Amino acid sequence: MNKINQMENKIEQVEEQEQQIVNGVNVTKLIGTMDAIRSKPILSKFNFRAKGEWIEGGHNQITINDFYGAGQTHTRSQPFVYDEDEPAVLLGEDHGANAGEYALAALSSCLTSTLIYHAAAQGVAIDEVETTLSGDIDLQGYLGMSENIRNGYEKVNVTFKVKSDAPKEKIRELVELAQRRSPVFDIFTNPTPVQVSLQE
Amino acid sequence: MNKINQMENKIEQVEEQEQQIVNGVNVTKLIGTMDAIRSKPILSKFNFRAKGEWIEGGHNQITINDFYGAGQTHTRSQPFVYDEDEPAVLLGEDHGANAGEYALAALSSCLTSTLIYHAAAQGVAIDEVETTLSGDIDLQGYLGMSENIRNGYEKVNVTFKVKSDAPKEKIRELVELAQRRSPVFDIFTNPTPVQVSLQE
Numbered sequence: 001m002n003k004i005n006q007m008e009n010k011i012e013q014v015e016e017q018e019q020q021i022v023n024g025v026n027v028t029k030l031i032g033t034m035d036a037i038r039s040k041p042i043l044s045k046f047n048f049r050a051k052g053e054w055i056e057g058g059h060n061q062i063t064i065n066d067f068y069g070a071g072q073t074h075t076r077s078q079p080f081v082y083d084e085d086e087p088a089v090l091l092g093e094d095h096g097a098n099a100g101e102y103a104l105a106a107l108s109s110c111l112t113s114t115l116i117y118h119a120a121a122q123g124v125a126i127d128e129v130e131t132t133l134s135g136d137i138d139l140q141g142y143l144g145m146s147e148n149i150r151n152g153y154e155k156v157n158v159t160f161k162v163k164s165d166a167p168k169e170k171i172r173e174l175v176e177l178a179q180r181r182s183p184v185f186d187i188f189t190n191p192t193p194v195q196v197s198l199q200e
Numbered sequence: 201m202n203k204i205n206q207m208e209n210k211i212e213q214v215e216e217q218e219q220q221i222v223n224g225v226n227v228t229k230l231i232g233t234m235d236a237i238r239s240k241p242i243l244s245k246f247n248f249r250a251k252g253e254w255i256e257g258g259h260n261q262i263t264i265n266d267f268y269g270a271g272q273t274h275t276r277s278q279p280f281v282y283d284e285d286e287p288a289v290l291l292g293e294d295h296g297a298n299a300g301e302y303a304l305a306a307l308s309s310c311l312t313s314t315l316i317y318h319a320a321a322q323g324v325a326i327d328e329v330e331t332t333l334s335g336d337i338d339l340q341g342y343l344g345m346s347e348n349i350r351n352g353y354e355k356v357n358v359t360f361k362v363k364s365d366a367p368k369e370k371i372r373e374l375v376e377l378a379q380r381r382s383p384v385f386d387i388f389t390n391p392t393p394v395q396v397s398l399q400e
Binding site: 190 | 309
């Protein structure tokens, strides 16, 4: 190993030591991001995007690729493509989970990540998180058979299972905090303005 | 081909002729489903489910398999497994779309399927549907940096592009109807009760 290589290795080691990683989240970068936002609040503005293409019957294909955030547009190396469909009992061919199930997936992942990131920011190491979600829906709303029954979920239940050496009270606090900070929990529990237009 | 085979083929042909299929949706079965619900409303009650497992950092794996509906539990032949993660700028490793993008995917697919099914029920043939969605979010909410900024999307825009021989007015009507009937549009635009508990 020559002298330059040795120096490079040394610098990498120092850089790694300086980065505080908790729960796989780079807390040093997280704090750096918050500092950057404080001095330039526009950096916190994001715009997420999705494109949908109807295939047949209940089957749709959704493509997710670019988004805007931290002052620029980001494009993935390749797009994420997801199939959504209805199961046979809802007259589909089951090419993927349905929209209601995708919404639960979004909620599960958002609550979990919010808990993990905020735990990391507090220096709380988490070993495992599992969530179990279920949503009750009466399809008479969707089918237009009753104006007294809503279209969406009447009630959603989320159960967290968290393994960590942190005190139980801290974990309870983090589960509360996840609800207070999660974007998708906010979308479920509060009204979000949605503007729908038809391109003619 | 023996006589029994001929008879079976004949019956299948008659059955196919009797099934009215529009937009890939079996309208005969859709009407049958609504008749069944009218005589036994419990059949319209569904319970959708998701299980989440935290992997590392912003990476979660969501498994969707069984659900309850039309009076029984249904299990898929194999579960749907989805990866959700954050992109590098949000300190993840981009193993999949993030939760906010999944929520847009759910909205896209739900509005589209609602339009397609209701068009089918009205006998309106649709050739193509494309949706483009975007959601504005300010991460100061998520990061707890401002109590005046909400955590979720401040605004979501959905643009429909529909190809059909039906009159423009009918398509506009169906885009309106999709918003009035879509379960995930309801979840976005109205509050949904979400009960979160910690298993101890």
